[in-house]
Amino acid sequence: MADNSADRTAAALGEPTLEEQIAAYQREFQDLDPQVEKVVSALSRLNRRMNVAYSRQTADLGISNAEWEVLKALVLSGAPYRMGPGELAKRLGLTPAAMTHRIDRMVAEGLVTRERDESNRVRVIVELTPVGREKWLAAMRLASVFEEDLLQDLSSEERHTLGELLTRLLIRVEHAQPDAGGRLTDLD
Amino acid sequence: MADNSADRTAAALGEPTLEEQIAAYQREFQDLDPQVEKVVSALSRLNRRMNVAYSRQTADLGISNAEWEVLKALVLSGAPYRMGPGELAKRLGLTPAAMTHRIDRMVAEGLVTRERDESNRVRVIVELTPVGREKWLAAMRLASVFEEDLLQDLSSEERHTLGELLTRLLIRVEHAQPDAGGRLTDLD
DNA sequence: CGTGTAGTGTTTAGCTTCGAACTTTAGGTT
DNA sequence: AACCTAAAGTTCGAAGCTAAACACTACACG
Numbered sequence: 001m002a003d004n005s006a007d008r009t010a011a012a013l014g015e016p017t018l019e020e021q022i023a024a025y026q027r028e029f030q031d032l033d034p035q036v037e038k039v040v041s042a043l044s045r046l047n048r049r050m051n052v053a054y055s056r057q058t059a060d061l062g063i064s065n066a067e068w069e070v071l072k073a074l075v076l077s078g079a080p081y082r083m084g085p086g087e088l089a090k091r092l093g094l095t096p097a098a099m100t101h102r103i104d105r106m107v108a109e110g111l112v113t114r115e116r117d118e119s120n121r122v123r124v125i126v127e128l129t130p131v132g133r134e135k136w137l138a139a140m141r142l143a144s145v146f147e148e149d150l151l152q153d154l155s156s157e158e159r160h161t162l163g164e165l166l167t168r169l170l171i172r173v174e175h176a177q178p179d180a181g182g183r184l185t186d187l188d
Numbered sequence: 189m190a191d192n193s194a195d196r197t198a199a200a201l202g203e204p205t206l207e208e209q210i211a212a213y214q215r216e217f218q219d220l221d222p223q224v225e226k227v228v229s230a231l232s233r234l235n236r237r238m239n240v241a242y243s244r245q246t247a248d249l250g251i252s253n254a255e256w257e258v259l260k261a262l263v264l265s266g267a268p269y270r271m272g273p274g275e276l277a278k279r280l281g282l283t284p285a286a287m288t289h290r291i292d293r294m295v296a297e298g299l300v301t302r303e304r305d306e307s308n309r310v311r312v313i314v315e316l317t318p319v320g321r322e323k324w325l326a327a328m329r330l331a332s333v334f335e336e337d338l339l340q341d342l343s344s345e346e347r348h349t350l351g352e353l354l355t356r357l358l359i360r361v362e363h364a365q366p367d368a369g370g371r372l373t374d375l376d
Numbered sequence: 377c378g379t380g381t382a383g384t385g386t387t388t389a390g391c392t393t394c395g396a397a398c399t400t401t402a403g404g405t406t
Numbered sequence: 407a408a409c410c411t412a413a414a415g416t417t418c419g420a421a422g423c424t425a426a427a428c429a430c431t432a433c434a435c436g
Contacts, residue, residue, distance in 0.1 A: 024264045035347050040335045042354035047235040049361040076212045122431040147228045149372045159223050165350045166230035173237040184337045310401045310414050
């Protein structure tokens with residue numbers, strides 16, 4: 001079971017506050033926009049914390065975070081919960097090689113099955129087992145409690161605003177490609 | 189040079205839109221709050237995209253994302269840019285073992301120096317070299333262009349709002365510990 | 377029909393990380 | 407002083423990932 005970085009990052013002793021960190025960056029790099037940096041730093045820190053929380057939860061269920069990602073992708077594909085290793089790899093941002101090994105493990109643990117596609121014998125079909133689906137559901141229940149709790153201090157309106165602003169950033173990143181200088185340029 | 193997941197996740201062929209993804213989750217898991225899920229999913233996707241962008245930029249400079257993280261921590265500590273391996277490991281969320289190896293590489297590449305602390309011979313001091321500082325600065329310049337561009341579509345007011353909302357989430361995660369059920373409970 | 381070519385998944389070798397055992401030093405206790 | 411305990415880093419073996427080479431199947435084209 002990988003991804004046990006849980007308790008190392010959890011406490012985060014002596015880590016500077018966001019404000020302190022931004023002030024330090026400004027000392028070292030004058031033309032930094034503190035407003036931009038605040039958003040970016042908060043995003044990155046938040047994500048680290050969230051991953052730690054998820055790792056802890058999945059570990060409690062006896063699966064790794066990596067395995068949870070696979071389960072999520074399969075469930076998202078809808079019944080009958082089948083996908084090829086290649087597509088899974090693309091979705092999760094892994095090499096096909098890594099996917100092969102990950103599926104090996106998950107087959108051994110009974111979370112998925114792997115069989116050749118008889119109508120096209122190059123392809124392989126990875127299918128969620130009932131056990132795998134149960135694990136996904138259990139992880140989902142834990143995750144949703146955590147997520148609800150994370151947003152607890154925000155009003156419904158604030159949640160909406162946050163969702164919209166983040167979606168706009170996401171759209172900008174997903175519908176654009178960086179040019180040579182790293183700038184994002186629209187595709188269409 | 190690790191962290192070359194750049195071009196695999198960049199295109200993200202066939203990935204469902206955020207809305208589609210949330211709709212799919214709701215079909216499989218009824219008591220899911222779509223508002224919460226939207227925020228969380230957007231956060232997680234955004235971070236993946238940003239990491240891909242950073243990886244590409246650091247690769248262009250001939251360093252890995254991992255090395256950039258070390259450089260950032262050292263610069264943040266302020267002049268004379270010295271830290272012990274243990275503290276670095278804690279900041280970056282790594283085991284001391286991993287830190288040892290990472291420093292090995294960075295010493296070999298001339299980014300940092302490693303020496304024993306003569307006043308306390310158990311300790312080791314990792315110090316940024318001028319070359320390391322230059323690499324940090326170059327990476328920082330690239331990153332700030334990308335970040336400014338990422339937020340391009342948001343007005344100054346929207347940036348402020350986003351920063352504040354994210355900070356509140358961060359505070360909730362950083363000042364709390366999860367209880368047995370995964371809920372976040374205040375410390376003070 | 378055979379052959380070339382593209383697409384899929386697996387295998388192999390090397391690297392990075394983790395967990396755990398180990399070494400060295402500092403500092404307190406008797 | 408001699409010992410015990412804690413703290414800091416390193417070493418060791420196992421796990422997981424990447425890139426690149428490889429094997430197999432399907433399909434188009436002569």
